[in-house]
Amino acid sequence: MAEHAPAPVKPPFWNDPQIRAILFQAIALVVTVAFGLYVFDNTQANLRRLGIASGFGFLSSPSGFDIIQSLIPYSPTSSYGRVFWVALLNTLLVSALGIVLATALGFVIGIARLSKNWLISRLALAYIETFRNIPLLLQIFFWYFAVLRVMPAPGQSLDLGKIVFPKLGLEEIAFLNIRGLYLPAPEFQTGFGWVLAAFGIAVALTVLLARWARRRQKATGQQFPLFSVSLALLLGLPLLTFWLAGSPLAWQVPKLQGFNFQGGLVVIPEMASLLLALTLYTATFIAEIVRAGIQAVSHGQTEASLSLGLSSSLTLRLIILPQALRVIIPPLTNQYLNLTKNSSLAAAIGYPDLVSAFAGTVLNQTGQAIECIAITMAVYLTISLLISLMMNWYNRRVALVER
Amino acid sequence: MNPLKTFTTAAILLLTASGVAQAGATLDAIKKNGFIKCGVSDGLPGFSFADEKGNYNGIDVDVCRAVAAALFGDPAKVKFTPLTAKERLTALQSGEIDVLSRNTTWTSSRDSAQGMNFTGVTYYDGQGFLVNKKLGVKSAKQLDGATVCVQAGTTTELNLSDYFRANKMKLTPITYDKSDESAKSLEAGRCDVLTSDQSQLYAQRIKLAKPGEYIVLPEVISKEPLGPVVRHGDDDWFDIVKWTLFVMVNAEELGVNSKNVEEMKKSTNPDVKRLLGVEGDKGKDFGLATDWMAVVIKQVGNYGEIFERNVGQGSPLKIQRGLNALWNQGGLQYAPPVR
Numbered sequence: 001m002a003e004h005a006p007a008p009v010k011p012p013f014w015n016d017p018q019i020r021a022i023l024f025q026a027i028a029l030v031v032t033v034a035f036g037l038y039v040f041d042n043t044q045a046n047l048r049r050l051g052i053a054s055g056f057g058f059l060s061s062p063s064g065f066d067i068i069q070s071l072i073p074y075s076p077t078s079s080y081g082r083v084f085w086v087a088l089l090n091t092l093l094v095s096a097l098g099i100v101l102a103t104a105l106g107f108v109i110g111i112a113r114l115s116k117n118w119l120i121s122r123l124a125l126a127y128i129e130t131f132r133n134i135p136l137l138l139q140i141f142f143w144y145f146a147v148l149r150v151m152p153a154p155g156q157s158l159d160l161g162k163i164v165f166p167k168l169g170l171e172e173i174a175f176l177n178i179r180g181l182y183l184p185a186p187e188f189q190t191g192f193g194w195v196l197a198a199f200g201i202a203v204a205l206t207v208l209l210a211r212w213a214r215r216r217q218k219a220t221g222q223q224f225p226l227f228s229v230s231l232a233l234l235l236g237l238p239l240l241t242f243w244l245a246g247s248p249l250a251w252q253v254p255k256l257q258g259f260n261f262q263g264g265l266v267v268i269p270e271m272a273s274l275l276l277a278l279t280l281y282t283a284t285f286i287a288e289i290v291r292a293g294i295q296a297v298s299h300g301q302t303e304a305s306l307s308l309g310l311s312s313s314l315t316l317r318l319i320i321l322p323q324a325l326r327v328i329i330p331p332l333t334n335q336y337l338n339l340t341k342n343s344s345l346a347a348a349i350g351y352p353d354l355v356s357a358f359a360g361t362v363l364n365q366t367g368q369a370i371e372c373i374a375i376t377m378a379v380y381l382t383i384s385l386l387i388s389l390m391m392n393w394y395n396r397r398v399a400l401v402e403r
Numbered sequence: 404m405n406p407l408k409t410f411t412t413a414a415i416l417l418l419t420a421s422g423v424a425q426a427g428a429t430l431d432a433i434k435k436n437g438f439i440k441c442g443v444s445d446g447l448p449g450f451s452f453a454d455e456k457g458n459y460n461g462i463d464v465d466v467c468r469a470v471a472a473a474l475f476g477d478p479a480k481v482k483f484t485p486l487t488a489k490e491r492l493t494a495l496q497s498g499e500i501d502v503l504s505r506n507t508t509w510t511s512s513r514d515s516a517q518g519m520n521f522t523g524v525t526y527y528d529g530q531g532f533l534v535n536k537k538l539g540v541k542s543a544k545q546l547d548g549a550t551v552c553v554q555a556g557t558t559t560e561l562n563l564s565d566y567f568r569a570n571k572m573k574l575t576p577i578t579y580d581k582s583d584e585s586a587k588s589l590e591a592g593r594c595d596v597l598t599s600d601q602s603q604l605y606a607q608r609i610k611l612a613k614p615g616e617y618i619v620l621p622e623v624i625s626k627e628p629l630g631p632v633v634r635h636g637d638d639d640w641f642d643i644v645k646w647t648l649f650v651m652v653n654a655e656e657l658g659v660n661s662k663n664v665e666e667m668k669k670s671t672n673p674d675v676k677r678l679l680g681v682e683g684d685k686g687k688d689f690g691l692a693t694d695w696m697a698v699v700i701k702q703v704g705n706y707g708e709i710f711e712r713n714v715g716q717g718s719p720l721k722i723q724r725g726l727n728a729l730w731n732q733g734g735l736q737y738a739p740p741v742r
Contacts, residue, residue, distance in 0.1 A: 047518075049635075049636060050496065050518040050634060050635050050636055051515070051518040051635040051636075052496060052516070052517060052518035052635075053515075053516040053517070064561045064564055064565070065560045065561055065563075065564050065576070066563075066564045066567075066574050066575075066576045067576070068575055068576055068577055068578075076564040076565075076568060145587065149591045149593070153592045178591065178592050178593055179550060179593070257548060258547060258548040258549075259538075259546075259548045259549045259550065259595050260548055260549070260550060260575065262548065262573075269593070270577070347580060348580070349579075349584075350555075350577050350578050350579045350580075350584070352578070356555070356578075360489050360555055360556060360580070361489070361555050361556050361560065361578065363489075363493070363556075364488070364489050364492060364493075364555070364556030364557075365556065365560075365561070366512075366516070366517075367492055367493075367496065367512070367513070367516060367517030367518070369493045369496065369497075
């Protein structure tokens with residue numbers, strides 16, 4: 001006697017988990033969008049009622065103020081939109097330089113921290129613990145108001161060529177004073193294009209050479225002195241072209257005229273202090289990340305490598321670092337993001353970055369707080385996401401490939 | 404931190420824009436709170452400066468105290484918020500403060516695009532330059548190529564660029580958020596010149612270690628009428644702040660001050676009688692007490708008293724009345740009649 005299983009009753013749709021899930025998602029979406037619209041509409045209405053101008057039209061009106069450091073041509077007749085680009089480039093400049101310097105210093109300190117030499121490892125530890133535990137803003141103030149303020153006035157500038165490289169005929173070309181570091185600026189003349197082209201060719205040749213050397217080593221086991229040959233190629237070829245083209249490069253030397261040095265390149269103390277503080281602060285975190293990454297590689301790897309006859313520097317370069325990088329890259333990305341965002345502390349010492357010049361001065365001169373802050377937030381978000389994307393891409397390249 | 408503060412105020416502006424709704428709301432909220440939220444400078448002797456006990460002093464501070472006296476009969480009912488030049492306008496727009504009394508220059512764009520109402524002029528000023536004597540500079544025209552310290556987000560910053568451009572001179576500006584940083588940088592030699600409104604230059608100078616080594620150049624390169632500001636949207640509040648200032652100027656003109664105000668109530672001069680609430684009710688239409696003008700004069704003083712005790716002969720600044728003398732004494736201070 002076959003039992004009749006009761007025909008499956010289709011549950012009402014509000015009890016269907018799948019439909020429910022979709023329904024709840026939809027409700028959440030509608031509520032979020034409605035809230036966003038409400039805030040937007042409310043803001044618009046209130047701005048109108050308070051008689052505050054809104055919209056992005058202000059970006060094309062003339063700014064009327066000067067900026068101390070600009071990588072692109074700028075004058076007070078330029079627009080607020082131009083101020084945005086000037087400020088953005090200043091932020092990117094200090095962030096990029098900071099990332100490069102902090103990475104280099106961080107790796108050196110991180111490795112020094114693991115040195116068998118007691119003095120070196122303790123010095124690295126002392127540096128890390130000091131700079132990591134003092135607030136960044138204080139460090140910026142320290143470099144700006146304490147250290148760089150003892151530099152001499154322009155009239156008594158330190159002649160760097162004379163002090164650092166005496167008797168080389170380098171006098172009167174580079175100066176250091178309270179207004180900044182003045183360096184000769186290169187002036188490219190016709191024919192310099194050839195030097196650049198030669199450098200390009202040298203880079204291409206090096207890449208081809210490296211590929212060929214790797215293939216040969218895989219096939220035959222023979223090593224090729226790649227480093228010295230490519231260095232000779234990268235330096236020699238452009239230098240030869242430079243000589244052949246009749247030295248198409250002149251230097252514009254800074255000269256003291258009136259109040260200040262004119263001409264040449266100048267690194268203003270605002271930027272120098274910010275860069276110093278960002279680098280020294282972030283490098284401590286990077287050093288700890290590097291140390292942790294190296295220690296994460298099992299000691300057996302080192303022993304195996306040494307017993308195979310590899311030198312300890314080769315062991316570090318070929319065995320440990322490639323494995324350590326897998327542990328290092330993700331937290332390193334965080335430090336890059338932190339450094340970029342921390343660069344906004346520039347406002348405290350008058351370095352014209354995005355927050356200081358755009359979200360500060362422009363906001364104040366136009367009174368359009370919401371637009372200026374929204375743009376600034378969007379820019380930091382974009383920069384951070386771009387850095388993340390790049391680092392994720394690099395992380396995938398070094399990640400463990402399982403076979 | 405300043406960027407943080409700007410961010411916060413902008414966020415407040417964005418999210419609680421409804422908090423400063425409908426006309427009359429500012430005055431209603433003040434009455435409900437029982438005190439006035441007044442934005443002042445972050446440290447400018449003579450205008451607003453906190454002493455070692457944390458009490459604020461200065462012209463700008465006294466203006467807020469006078470408004471509190473008018474509204475509550477008690478000049479102490481004020482909460483002061485020190486603001487940098489960069490923060491001040493956003494703080495007013497967002498409702499963080501009710502009135503901004505912070506040596507702020509009256510300009511067309513602040514009145515129009517930025518949604519503000521200037522209630523009058525407490526101090527007629529102009530922009531000048533402070534330099535070290537050692538530079539040997541006698542005129543602002545000799546400043547070609549100079550490095551100039553200036554406060555961020557001010558009209559000063561704009562005038563400076565205009566002036567250098569008009570005279571075809573090269574300018575290197577350093578913009579700081581705080582006036583203290585400018586002063587420190589001038590002392591250290593980071594900049595050759597400090598530029599600001601002239602009154603501020605005198606105030607900054609007495610904060611320097613060796614004030615005697617610095618001189619103010621003779622050029623005045625701009626008009627800077629400084630006064631209290633309220634935001635658009637509450638005309639009653641606007642009227643009270645505006646007339647508090649006018650009352651103080653009128654009182655000086657009529658010879659009424661904080662010492663003789665009770666005596667002057669017996670005066671036969673109808674102008675004085677109206678001012679002191681003896682004849683006719685000049686409080687009802689403002690929604691204030693009948694004798695509110697007398698209270699303001701008694702508790703805070705007339706314009707001349709405020710000027711002398713904060714920036715004039717009774718203060719270390721010793722600034723002459725100059726443009727700020729009454730209209731009938733060769734100055735510009737003039738108030739509409741109480742009638």
